[in-house]
Amino acid sequence: MTKDIVLLGSTGSIGVQTLEVCELHGIRPLVLTAGKNTALLERQARKYRPDAVCVAEESLYNDIKTRLSDTDIKVSAGRAALCEAAARKCDTVVNAIVGVAGLYPTIAALSAGNTLALANKESLVAGGELVMGLSRESGRLIPIDSEHSAIFQCLQGRADNKINKILLTASGGPFYGYSYDMLKKVTAEQALKHPTWNMGRKITLDSATLMNKGFELIEAVWLFDTPWDKVEIIVHRQSILHSAVEFEDGSIIAQLGAADMRVPIQYALTYPKRYKTPGESFSLLNRQLTFERPDESVFLCLAAAKKAISRGGTACALLNGAAEAAGELFFEGKIPFYRIGELVMETIDNAGFSDTVDLDTIELADRTAREYVRLNAV
Ligand code: NDP
Numbered sequence: 001m002t003k004d005i006v007l008l009g010s011t012g013s014i015g016v017q018t019l020e021v022c023e024l025h026g027i028r029p030l031v032l033t034a035g036k037n038t039a040l041l042e043r044q045a046r047k048y049r050p051d052a053v054c055v056a057e058e059s060l061y062n063d064i065k066t067r068l069s070d071t072d073i074k075v076s077a078g079r080a081a082l083c084e085a086a087a088r089k090c091d092t093v094v095n096a097i098v099g100v101a102g103l104y105p106t107i108a109a110l111s112a113g114n115t116l117a118l119a120n121k122e123s124l125v126a127g128g129e130l131v132m133g134l135s136r137e138s139g140r141l142i143p144i145d146s147e148h149s150a151i152f153q154c155l156q157g158r159a160d161n162k163i164n165k166i167l168l169t170a171s172g173g174p175f176y177g178y179s180y181d182m183l184k185k186v187t188a189e190q191a192l193k194h195p196t197w198n199m200g201r202k203i204t205l206d207s208a209t210l211m212n213k214g215f216e217l218i219e220a221v222w223l224f225d226t227p228w229d230k231v232e233i234i235v236h237r238q239s240i241l242h243s244a245v246e247f248e249d250g251s252i253i254a255q256l257g258a259a260d261m262r263v264p265i266q267y268a269l270t271y272p273k274r275y276k277t278p279g280e281s282f283s284l285l286n287r288q289l290t291f292e293r294p295d296e297s298v299f300l301c302l303a304a305a306k307k308a309i310s311r312g313g314t315a316c317a318l319l320n321g322a323a324e325a326a327g328e329l330f331f332e333g334k335i336p337f338y339r340i341g342e343l344v345m346e347t348i349d350n351a352g353f354s355d356t357v358d359l360d361t362i363e364l365a366d367r368t369a370r371e372y373v374r375l376n377a378v
Pocket of ligand 1: 009013
């Protein structure tokens with residue numbers, strides 16, 4: 001079992017829940033990192049006593065340095081320092097950073113031969129080929145995302161069995177059943193209310209557009225080496241069945257349980273062992289499970305994700321960049337909700353992409369997508 005971790009993104013939703021799991025099992029965070037929230041990082045540092053903390057935003061170096069000046073905790077800032085933290089020898093690096101910014105520490109952690117418990121799905125969306133190449137060569141990847149943790153669990157001991165398909169479940173988000181016209185009237189407040197999970201702002205928005213499910217399809221393709229058209233997305237409103245695998249003989253093995261991210265976080269840290277649930281116990285009695293197809297003509301982000309992964313090359317990096325840029329414009333009140341899907345699809349259809357995948361072409365695709373969205377937003 002993991003005894004110490006480097007926790008990237010400790011100030012976020014997954015980061016905070018990871019620290020709760022650490023407390024339960026006496027796992028020591030050696031390094032904690034934040035984006036900008038130095039106040040919370042300071043509180044966490046005083047409570048958990050890591051050797052070092054790092055803020056991604058370089059201009060906040062003096063702020064965090066001053067806050068922790070009465071301690072012997074080392075302080076650093078910037079992307080290079082974040083990557084240095086990810087490369088530090090430890091039992092597990094947890095990457096709970098949001099957005100494509102998480103790709104660099106993912107690469108650093110795997111290149112250093114570390115085991116990486118990955119929540120940052122954007123690493124795999126933008127750089128799947130690169131990241132999986134590294135995980136085969138050096139480090140080891142364990143998924144934290146609940147659906148992928150479920151699939152990972154369904155595959156334990158069955159790696160040699162042929163898969164018919166992966167069944168990736170989706171809650172359907174707050175706009176389940178909406179028509180395209182109804183989507184046009186959606187407000188930011190509605191978009192930020194998820195029916196089941198309590199998460200960071202970006203993933204909550206991505207869940208409302210179903211971009212998150214498109215990202216997860218791509219994540220599943222890379223993690224489980226499965227063709228994209230063998231990943232079937234099914235809307236399961238109850239969020240009880242967290243995903244499943246259908247094998248060659250037609251048997252479907254699924255993982256079910258409470259909708260509590262601490263469960264997959266704990267599994268990633270204690271794998272292959274299981275420990276008592278960190279949350280409430282869960283009963284299947286009197287529960288109903290329903291499964292439906294999502295409507296890709298309403299949720300364009302889902303259709304765009306399939307288009308991007310079927311094209312290959314840096315198309316998924318374009319997808320990720322477009323979704324991040326459109327999401328930011330939505331948060332700034334500059335575009336309505338429904339334009340996010342349109343802009344993501346337009347970017348995939350019109351912006352240039354490369355068949356060659358390396359860090360340079362991924363960065364170029366990311367910049368191209370952001371620029372395309374900015375120029376075509378209104
Ligand atoms: P949050 O927004 O709650 O937290 C994100 C974390 O990343 C914060 O610590 C934030 O720091 C940090 N961060 C932001 N920008 C940067 C940057 N440029 N460089 C370095 N660090 C940065 O997100 P979540 O915890 O919800 O999600 C984290 C990841 O996990 C995402 O990829 C998400 O898709 C995935 N995930 C989340 C789930 C959930 O339930 N929340 C479920 C499954 C996957 P600060 O706040 O200090 O600025």
